[in-house]
Amino acid sequence: MIPSMFDLTGKVALVTGAAQGMGRAMVLALAEAGADALLVDRNEAGAHETAAAIQKLGRRAVVARCDIADPPQIRALFARLDAEFGRIDFLGNVAGDGILASPDTIPLEQVEQCWRNLVLGRFCLCQEAGRRMLAAGRGSIVNIGSLASLTSLGRGHIAYSMAMGAVAQMTRELSTEWSGRGVRVNAILPAQVVNPGLEQRMAESPGLREKFLSGIPTGRLGHPDDIRGLAVLLASDASSWITGALIPMDGGNLAANAGATIRQ
Numbered sequence: 001m002i003p004s005m006f007d008l009t010g011k012v013a014l015v016t017g018a019a020q021g022m023g024r025a026m027v028l029a030l031a032e033a034g035a036d037a038l039l040v041d042r043n044e045a046g047a048h049e050t051a052a053a054i055q056k057l058g059r060r061a062v063v064a065r066c067d068i069a070d071p072p073q074i075r076a077l078f079a080r081l082d083a084e085f086g087r088i089d090f091l092g093n094v095a096g097d098g099i100l101a102s103p104d105t106i107p108l109e110q111v112e113q114c115w116r117n118l119v120l121g122r123f124c125l126c127q128e129a130g131r132r133m134l135a136a137g138r139g140s141i142v143n144i145g146s147l148a149s150l151t152s153l154g155r156g157h158i159a160y161s162m163a164m165g166a167v168a169q170m171t172r173e174l175s176t177e178w179s180g181r182g183v184r185v186n187a188i189l190p191a192q193v194v195n196p197g198l199e200q201r202m203a204e205s206p207g208l209r210e211k212f213l214s215g216i217p218t219g220r221l222g223h224p225d226d227i228r229g230l231a232v233l234l235a236s237d238a239s240s241w242i243t244g245a246l247i248p249m250d251g252g253n254l255a256a257n258a259g260a261t262i263r264q
Helices: 021-032 044-056 071-084 108-136 158-181 196-204 208-214 224-235
Strands: 012-016 036-040 061-064 090-093 139-144 183-190 246-249
Touching (some): 012 021, 012 071, 012 108, 021 036, 021 044, 021 090, 021 224, 044 061, 061 071, 108 139, 108 158, 108 183, 139 158, 158 246, 183 224, 196 208, 224 246
Parallel strands (some): 090 139, 139 183
């Protein structure tokens, strides 16, 4: 039985990046807590697999393809949401591709592309969701940021880090503007969470896994399922006085900082 403060029965969630990784883990956790969901991803086959898992839980799941870097597609997505569900209670802003390149050589077109993926598109999603939530007088938005929202990473992360810094400030500004009208806005800042892209990078760069682990006191990389509890907390009434927060999900990385000595 779900404790009442975490019960999402009757709620509707829209989660981007729902085909895999943290997006999939987030929306499955929300469905287990009772929510119905609109699953958004460019990977429709993967999103349909997630939808099938949600339907087995007895919840409703609808799949929509959308490139979140394209505002007209986002607006069409919300028209679909209105037609299918008629409400939105939670937005999980998960999807968004980064670009790795040295700051002295990266083309400005790639900087702009990264910004569209991680900032403009996410703001458009927040704006569309926020308009509906403000009209209803309630709602919760979670933006996925990164440790790069607060710290520098090096290794060619210039465009990604600039964009993720903007996501953090967007979260704070939207919370300040909207929380008095019933809409909470928070961000989760993951450290290195294992996914196919990260696994490939670590395979191509000997020592990178050990570099990551050297800064994580818990001694392991993140897993997509690590987001499950935070997602349900922030979507539910259990977090009714949490807003404008930038919440690390990092195994202690930010607390340790670069000069810490980690005891295993």
